[in-house]
Amino acid sequence: MLPLLTANIRKILFVCMGNICRSPTAEAIARAKAQDTGLALEFDSAGxxxxxxxxxxxxxxxxxxxxxxxxxSGIRARKLTQSDFAEFDLILAADEQNLADLLGRCPEAYQHKLALIMAFGKGSTVEVPDPYYGGSDGFERVLDLLEEAIDGLFNELQATY
Incomplete structure (x- = not known):
């Protein structure tokens, strides 16, 4: 599921299960890349x-x-709230289970905002694996995947501005 990207996208939420590995990493990467590219976007993450x-x-x-x-800096874990569905223009899940959880909670009127973050990646990888129970190499792999996906997302967003 890939949402239609428009020039109206200003706020993006990244979601994983606990909001201490994948989604805050995506938020931090997106903040840094937005500064580099000059995209006027707001980011947050939740579990x-x-x-x-x-x-x-x-x-x-x-x-x-x-x-x-x-x-x-400034990133702390928080749980997804019902108001997030209305507040954010795009909500990107780390994996299929997170996306299923979002779909189960999200009002139908906002489900068009939901997608897997790796939908914006170049490769065949569909999910960002959870590195929590592994070693440091898993965190490096997550970084590589998220940088690829966020680059793809930003390329598409820049084309709509």
Whole structure:
């Protein structure tokens, strides 16, 4: 499912399960790339569960981003709220389960805003794997995938502006 991108997209929400690995990483990457490209966009991230509410991103995710010169300043885990569906113009899920959770909660009027983030990637990868239970190499793979997808997203958004 790929939403129609229009010039009206100003606020983008990234969603994963706990909001400490994939979605805050996507948010941090998108913030950095938006500054570099001059796109006037707002970003946030959320989790489908509240287990890590208020926590900083996983230390391994922070380390991986720091090695690439990107920081997580101001990002704290939060749970998705019902108002997010109305507030954000585009809501991008890390994997199929997150997307299914979103579809189950999202009013029908806003379901056109939902997609997998990797829908904007160049390759055949459909989901961003959850690196939480693995080693640091998993966080590097997540970074590679998210950078690819966000580059693709921004290329499409720039074409609509």
């Amino acid at each position: 489908t569960i509240d287990y890590h509410q208020g926590e900083q991103p996983d230390i391994r995710a922070q380390a991986a981003l720091e090695r690439r010169g990107i920081d997580f």
